């Protein structure tokens with residue numbers, strides 16, 4: 198903003214300071230004219246000579262006039278010059294006119310931008326916020342880590358503030374306000390502002406669950422919850438897969454980490470999480486290290502990163518930008534390629550399921566339930582949500598263990614005491630207080646969803662005295678609550694003990710909401726919580742993780758919309 202104002206004023210100064218033609222410039226002009234005349238054809242030169250002669254004749258006629266007539270003519274010409282200047286500007290030429298025009302346009306544009314930036318929120322009755330620019334909004338001010346912006350703006354403008362992306366979005370960063378509005382008044386915040394252009398590119402319409410804001414979402418969410426519950430959310434089959442599979446991962450890690458060889462845990466975690474989703478969705482599991490998982494993981498990461506490319510984000514406001522995709526390194530084309538790759542994998546898996554599906558049987562997985570539903574009526578759309586999020590959270594949990602060995606030992610001691618050597622089950626959760634506290638503390642600090650999804654206000658609402666009109670975006674930014682020093686003492690400090698009461702029991706904190714809140718909160722929360730608990734506790738029951746480096750690598754690296762730990766390797770020791 199400041200830059201724009203300074204730039205405009207420089208332009209203004211240059212334009213007004215531009216001098217008229219001087220005597221020296223006149224002489225230069227005459228000499229150039231003489232050179233040019235010399236290049237004319239002989240008839241051209243003759244015509245020019247005649248015109249010069251006529252000029253001389255006029256001049257000598259003028260000299261022959263009485264002084265009083267010369268004076269009268271001079272004053273007439275002066276008057277004409279003044280009149281012309283007042284119309285066309287200083288310099289008695291069209292250049293002056295255009296310079297003036299530029300000056301007026303620049304001044305008006307700067308004034309318009311200043312008025313827009315400083316008064317648009319007030320005019321619309323929205324909460325204050327950082328001054329936006331037309332078309333860009335506040336997008337140019339966003340830090341790589343948006344929490345930094347949010348903390349700064351919260352300090353300056355209060356618990357709720359407006360940012361322009363470039364449509365207005367009200368960001369709510371306070372626990373009580375989130376409860377009062379997003380939870381208690383949930384129906385008014387259940388729509389989404391859809392990235393329509395991006396959806397068109399990715400799935401040829403507004404399909405899917407996450408970005409869908411229309412009536413189809415309601416139906417699909419109801420269907421998904423029903424189907425997933427019926428085919429085994431939290432049920433023993435899924436639990437057994439997690440328990441059995443964790444043993445497979447542990448034995449692979451033991452082999453890979455033999456003789457203190459550093460191990461990257463990502464593939465193991467990824468296969469564990471993917472197999473739950475694969476079983477849930479397609480009704481089958483795949484062997485450890487199956488290249489399909491690596492392929493899906495890579496494609497998912499590419500999609501997440503490419504979705505947050507400025508050109509892709511800009512599509513919604515400046516759709517014509519798609520024609521210049523190649524100029525920016527083809528981010529749109531690359532996003533579509535990765536997404537198509539992902540859809541291909543899903544399509545192939547669906548074909549396998551469809552071949553084996555018997556109509557009369559109760560569906561064994563989401564895809565079978567989906568196929569049955571599609572047969573019943575025309576339906577479309579499929580999500581593979583929850584893969585990257587769960588993998589990233591588990592990578593965070595183990596990274597925090599590497600960084601905080603005393604917490605890991607304490608959790609292991611608790612497992613040894615309460616469970617012993619047998620495999621851990623979900624029913625052990627109520628006794629493993631410290632393990633629960635670790636997971637809650639990591640989720641509070643990790644905030645893997647770097648910027649929460651935007652809801653759309655579907656009926657007028659009043660928040661903190663501001664009338665928020667229908668159609669305005671709202672972001673329930675719970676990550677700011679997680680790191681609010683009014684809610685948590687030394688919020689940036691890893692301390693699972695803060696979630697343990699005086700009786701040594703785990704206390705679930707309603708202020709910690711990594712799965713978000715209200716009607717659009719995470720659909721896979723139950724499954725994700727189960728995976729986090731079973732995999733984390735099973736891993737540390739059998740293995741101890743420590744850093745492969747003197748100083749462990751940093752936490753909280755942002756990729757696209759997600760925050761995740763920088764790649765790290767660990768030393769694994771068996772506890773058997």
Ligand code: HEM
Nearest residue numbers: 406407582583586587590650712713717718719720721725
């Ligand atoms: C640790 C793991 C996970 C975290 C931290 C997480 C977090 C989130 C968050 C923050 C949202 C946005 C809610 C909002 O708009 O306010 C969301 C939405 C969603 N998540 Fe998750 N998620 C996780 C795992 C999963 C899993 C395992 C699944 C699927 C089985 C899943 C499916 C979804 C879906 C479908 C939505 C969109 C819901 C809607 O718009 O109605 N998530 N998740």
